[in-house]
Amino acid sequence: MTAKRNGARVTVLAVLFMTSAVHSADALTIDVHRDANCGCCKKWISHLEANGFNVIDHVERDMTSVKQRLGVAPRLASCHTAVIDGKFVEGHVPAAQIIELSKRDDLAGIAVPGMPAGSPGMEVGGTQHSYQVIGLTKAGTDQVIADYPAQ
């Protein structure tokens, strides 16, 4: 009896979470800065649009200075750099963590450093390397926001 009730509650919470995630993404606008020749950056933009984001695309000549201006620590660097509500989104971050970022005031930004195969926009056949989404707190420390295992 108790176990059954717990199971039902978990299901309800999961449905509520999915509903709110989809709803939030509807209204989110994100600025993406990328190099003109970056193919995986365009694929990541497609991932955002498929998840309901309104993407404003900026083609840049010098991504290094863009990253410096937006406060992306070099250890977190990837290809493209996006901005949402004044917070940076560096690299191939999945839509779910961007939605989470939009609700958090303790973070300066989030990143998927490098370009791990299998992250959104980095699909290479069926290859899925493990990667983490790292949050940079306003205090300057790193925090693991999500862990995607290899498959």
Ligand SMILES: [Cu+2]
């Ligand atoms: Cu990339």
